[in-house]
Every structure is written in C-alpha cells, then in structure tokens.
Amino acid sequence: MSLAILNAAEFKDQVETNAGLTLVDFYADWCGPCKMIAPVLEQLADDYAGKVNIVKLDADAHPEVLQKYGVRGLPTLMIFENGLPKATAVGAQPASALKSFIEHNVA
Template structure:
C-alpha cells in the first residue's frame, strides 16, 4: 500500500480524533471504482506533504459506525481533520489537482 495506512475504528479514535496533527481520512471500499482511482493520488500526496499532513484510509464496509458518526454517505469521501475535529470534506473522485488544492487549503 505505501505511505497511506489503512486504519480501523480503534485506530481512528487514536490517530484522528485524539490527535492534534492534521489528518486526511479517505473513507473507501474495496468494491468502489472511484476509490481505486484516487488511491495512487493519495499515495503521491502522502509523500509530497508527509511533513504537513497524515493521510489514512478507513474501510467503509468494515466500520459503518464511523461513517454514521461523521455523516459519510458517498464514497470516496475525503475528510480533513484538524485538532481531532472535521475541518473540510470532499465527496467523489476528484482529479489530482483538486485533491492537492484541498490539502493545500488545509495546511
């Protein structure tokens, strides 16, 4: 997988909700074509911005309770967390330039 770690619900609480670091969460599913399309982009961005933002993935099918908590209704959903709270959200596959701009705006 590379630099983007797949986390579970317990790790989500620890690495996202209880962390002061800036974190982008990719809510995805293995069956989701658009999710697969943006995965390489997230890998590239995780390398480029590794000192400014953490990027992690959460399997929507395995952890529906997390999706419900944050109102995630479509996949992929990219959500940036600041100080453990949702800061910005993008839903659906986006071109690299749009995802990179989304990240830059949060940094």
C-alpha cells in the same frame, strides 16, 4: 508507500485524538472511484509528509465511524484538525483538485 488502513480503534487514536492535520479517505474495495484516487493519495502522502497525515478507513468494515461523521458517498475525503472535522470532499477528483483541497486546509 501504501497508506495505513485504520480500524475503528486506530481511527480514534490517530485521528480523533491527534494534534495536527489528518486526511481520511473513507473508501471501499468495491468502489471504482476509490481505486482511481488511491495512487494520487499515496503520492500526496509523500508530498505532504510531516505536514498532513493521510490514512484510509474501510467503509464496509466500520459503518459506525461513517455514521458518526455523516459519510454517505464514497470516496469521501475528510480533513481533521486537532481531532475535529475541518473540511470534506466527496467523489473522485483529479490530482490537482485533491492537492488544492489539501493546500486550502493546511494552515
């Protein structure tokens, strides 16, 4: 399963106005660490289906969204709860750390 890549309008609809938990992967095609965590995020999306929606946003295509949320490094993973940022992790991390990041923030 490949993760949905949102544009700015879809980000507003699916993240900012969404009830529940959404993890956003702010990434870029040129970012090596982003590519390293992509398969892990796809597996976690399967593992947490129905609990956490995991999506991607291309940093180069939507700099206004990055600016709004203070994203400065890639990859940045941000968990939103009911449309508001709840937690942030920056940089590539092993699968166990990414899973812990989600687990810690799932109510």
